[in-house]
Amino acid sequence: MDKLxxxxxxxxxxxxxxxxxxxxxxxxxxxxKIEVDNIELGxxxxxxxxxxxxxxxxxxxxxxxxxxxxxxxxxxxxxxxxKVDQLREQQDINNLK
Numbered sequence: 085m086d087k088l089x090x091x092x093x094x095x096x097x098x099x100x101x102x103x104x105x106x107x108x109x110x111x112x113x114x115x116x117k118i119e120v121d122n123i124e125l126g127x128x129x130x131x132x133x134x135x136x137x138x139x140x141x142x143x144x145x146x147x148x149x150x151x152x153x154x155x156x157x158x159x160x161x162x163x164x165x166x167k168v169d170q171l172r173e174q175q176d177i178n179n180l181k
Contacts, residue, residue, distance in 0.1 A: 087166045088175060094159040101152040108145035115141060 085093075115138045122130040163169070 088168065088171050091159070091163050091166065091168045094155070094162060098152065098156050098159050101148060101155060105145065105148050105152055108141065108148055111141055112138065112145060 115134060118130065119134045119138065122134065
């Protein structure tokens with residue numbers, strides 16, 4: 085795989101990880117709303133299980149955040165090391181010919 089294709093794939097994965105992180109955050113917010121709404125309702129099953137679900141989801145969100153940060157750093161380092169901006173400019177010039 086050439087360097088530009090590899091960088092583009094790495095950037096795509098980083099964007100997908102960011103999407104997953106955002107989705108996890110939305111899930112956490114929804115779980116929190118359920119927990120708050122249940123204070124008024126008082127359903128025992130929700131009261132008993134929602135805190136555990138929230139914690140597991142929060143743990144997953146933290147793991148995804150750590151992966152994203154690490155992978156984004158790898159992607160940036162790869163791009164800088166391989167001068168991806170210059171390679172992309174050269175590719176654009178070659179495509180004009």
